[in-house]
Amino acid sequence: MKILTYLFPSKEETPKVSALFLAARVIFALLLASHGWQKLMGFSALAGQFPDPLGLGSEVSLSLAIFGELVCSVAVVFGFLTRLALIPMAFTMLVAFIGAHGGSIAEGELAFAYLVVFVLLLIGGPGRYSADAFLGRRLVALKAGRGAA
Numbered sequence: 001m002k003i004l005t006y007l008f009p010s011k012e013e014t015p016k017v018s019a020l021f022l023a024a025r026v027i028f029a030l031l032l033a034s035h036g037w038q039k040l041m042g043f044s045a046l047a048g049q050f051p052d053p054l055g056l057g058s059e060v061s062l063s064l065a066i067f068g069e070l071v072c073s074v075a076v077v078f079g080f081l082t083r084l085a086l087i088p089m090a091f092t093m094l095v096a097f098i099g100a101h102g103g104s105i106a107e108g109e110l111a112f113a114y115l116v117v118f119v120l121l122l123i124g125g126p127g128r129y130s131a132d133a134f135l136g137r138r139l140v141a142l143k144a145g146r147g148a149a
Contacts, residue, residue: 021127036070053099068092079130
C-alpha cells in the first residue's frame with residue numbers, strides 16, 4: 001500500500017504549491033512533448049542516424065526517446081502516473097546530456113534544464129491538481145470503507 005500512496009498521494013498541498021506543480025508539469029511536459037512529436041514525425045529520416053549512446057541501435061534509441069519525450073510527457077500533463085512517467089523523461093534527458101552532449105552545459109544546457117525540472121517534479125510529486133491526486137483520494141476513501149462513490 002505504501003507504493004500506492006507514493007504514486008497516488010492524497011496529502012493536500014496548499015493551493016499555491018499545487019498550482020506551481022501544475023504549471024511546471026504542463027509547461028515543461030508540453031515543451032518536451034514537442035521535441036518527441038518532431039522525432040515521431042521524422043522517424044524514418046532520423047532512425048538510421050539517431051545517436052545510440054546505450055548501444056541498443058539507432059531505431060530502438062529513437063523509439064525510447066519518443067516514448068520518454070512524447071508518451072510520458074502526455075501522462076505528466078494530465079498528472080497520471082506522474083512519478084513513473086517522470087523516470088523515463090529524466091533518464092532520456094540524462095542520456096541526452098551525458099551521451100549526446102558529453103556532459104557539457106554549453107552544449108547540453110536544455111537537456112540539463114529539463115533534467116533538473118523533472119527530478120524536482122519527481123521529488124515534489126504531481127500536486128493536488130492531477131489525476132494521481134484524484135486517484136489517491138479515492139484510494140483513501142476505499143481504505144476508510146466509505147466506498148468510491
